[in-house]
Amino acid sequence: MPSDLTLKAMNGIHRALLKVTGGKFGWEAGKMPVLELTTTGRKSGQPRAVMLTSPLQEGDTIVVVASRGGDDTHPAWFLNLRDHPEVEVAYKGAPKQPMRARVANAEERARMWPLVTADHKNYAGYQTKTTREIPLVLLEPPS
Numbered sequence: 001m002p003s004d005l006t007l008k009a010m011n012g013i014h015r016a017l018l019k020v021t022g023g024k025f026g027w028e029a030g031k032m033p034v035l036e037l038t039t040t041g042r043k044s045g046q047p048r049a050v051m052l053t054s055p056l057q058e059g060d061t062i063v064v065v066a067s068r069g070g071d072d073t074h075p076a077w078f079l080n081l082r083d084h085p086e087v088e089v090a091y092k093g094a095p096k097q098p099m100r101a102r103v104a105n106a107e108e109r110a111r112m113w114p115l116v117t118a119d120h121k122n123y124a125g126y127q128t129k130t131t132r133e134i135p136l137v138l139l140e141p142p143s
Contacts, residue, residue: 032120035062037139038088038096039080050077054091055120056112062091062139063104063112070129078135089139100143104136112136 032053041048056063066078081087081101088096104112113136117124127134 033057033092035064035092035139036090036096037064037077037081038090039077039101040084040086042080042083048077048080050075052077055116055123060141062089062099063116064137064139065116065123065126066135066137067123067126070126070134072130072132074132074135078137081137086142087139098142099139100141102138102140104138108138109133109136 032055034051034053036049037052038047038049040046052064054062054064066075068075082103085101087099087101089099090096116136117127123134
């Protein structure tokens with residue numbers, strides 16, 4: 001599984017690509033839109049930003065997968081939003097918007113997981129690498 005250092009380096013390279021190209025490249029990866037998710041650190045209370053892909057969108061809801069490449073531990077960004085669900089999302093290069101994050105319930109996951117893995121088989125492979133159920137996170141406009 002990728003180390004924290006590797007994941008941080010990948011995020012840094014992705015941000016550099018966006019900056020160097022003036023945002024012309026980097027807002028799509030693996031045929032998925034890319035977003036920047038800003039959470040509040042659960043320990044530090046400081047903003048923490050990460051670049052993620054979204055394999056599924058439904059209306060105003062953006063779905064992200066807390067896979068961490070099939071690792072047995074949840075990604076830090078997931079732990080942050082679980083404790084502090086008020087987040088900011090810059091989607092496809094648009095300005096940051098406030099959103100609320102929540103984990104898909106059992107029925108939502110049962111419906112959405114096959115949609116995610118049908119087009120993006122890597123997520124199905126990640127699930128086989130771990131005993132934890134990989135969460136789907138729904139990013140929704142605040143109500």
